[in-house]
Amino acid sequence: MPEGHTIRHCAQEHARLLVGQHLGVTSPQGRFPDAALVDGGLLVGTDAWGKHLFHEYEGERFVHVHLGIYGTFTTHPLPPPQPRPTTRMRIVGDEVAIDLVGPNTCELVDTAGRDAVFARLGPDPLRTDADPDRAWRALQRRRIPIGQALLDQTVIAGVGNVYRAEALWTHRISPLRPSNELTREEFDTLWMELTELLHKGVREQRISTRNVYKADDCPECDTPIRRWDLAGRWAYACPSCQPR
Template identity: 40%
Template sequence: MPEGHTLHRLALDLDEAFGGTCPAVSSPQGRMAAAAELVDRTMLEATSAHGKHLFLHFEADRSIHIHLGLIGKFQFSAYAPPTGQVRLRVANDTIAADLRGPQLCALRTPAEVIAVQQKLGPDPLRDDADPEKAWARIQRSTKPIAALLMDQSVLSGVGNVYRAEVLFRNRLAPMTPGKDLKRASWRAIWRDLVELMPIGVRDNRIDTVRPEHEPEAMGRDPRVDDHGGEVYVYRRNGQACHVCGSTVRTVVLEGRNLFWCGKCQRRK
């Protein structure tokens, strides 16, 4: 599932292509036809993201709310007739953005947008994020911090890659209960996310290794993986840790694969 940086990047790309204009909005597949008709050729006033949720804000207080889910994606291309199952198309005379396979695509009122956002935890990529709201929930929970970081009602936008990597970078044992996490450790996690996630937006991929652990610095081959950038532990189970050489481990936690280094990540 795309992590928060992907949605923020999409918001920027959509705004660059269509912001401040009145694009053609349609639903070639037909499932969003009525909603698309209401915003077709009206002003796209702003685009925004909150965690893994994307919002296209049109005039007359109408917003399209999108959650990509596991298989959803927006594809930008030079304008041509749509092909395949396109749920939503935003287009002008030169470019088209086609949405396929989203988990959610719905028309919202401003009040409904606010209601969605109020259920989400703070997003490290948003200027209005308050990390204390996440900390208030973390310090009361007996769940492992590795599970809490993936709970979108606690912290918004962090997925499997960022949670594994930020825990490694801060040498934190992933099974530490939230109530046992030190406040200083939470602040360090938040600072790390605020530093790393904008890089993901900029580069449209996740890179988390520090300069001294880059392939060139270590004399190792670059990572080859469909998910992109250089990482410490994500999807590196059975391989040697870049820092200590121990074998990277994996375990299923709440239905998702967790990756960590048992030697480096001992801090509670």
């Protein structure tokens, strides 16, 4: 269930369980042949930016993972069960094994490759070095529905469909409002809301609020929630609380 909070949690957990160890890295499915190039390597750190995760091995080698919509990591105590036929990557440490299934991306990159990923991502509210001004300026430069902009990872990194729906509903902003018509105050509120929701998601390992996302009626005014296709993704909003 990957929005940014899931990836941040993986980075933290993998760091806690595996950093400082030489890892057995394999690809039972065979679709990550470069696993052999880091097999036995020392894991020196992990990092997350938006929905992108990096495992850094000694020698400036990074395994870049993007879970897409289906991807999952599973942690097993040793000895781990037989891998599934679809296990893209298995990492075996001193005390646990971690399996990766169904990712959009699992590739080996160098520092330049990692930086190239970072370069095309907007600020991630979960990162302490995040610069919300960059997101603000990106919204000003464009005139697209704010609901569409929030899912654009070059604007803000880590927000997915659920956090978008919940944050806009909480602050009574229609997903259809043009991005450059938000006031600075509204943007600041939205940024803070997303930051809090993401942090809460990391802590609780799930998205807890369910106000409009897939809801039938608005918890505030009982108006039926409207669902429509916004640039290829389902948008949810209360037509009464979030007027255009």
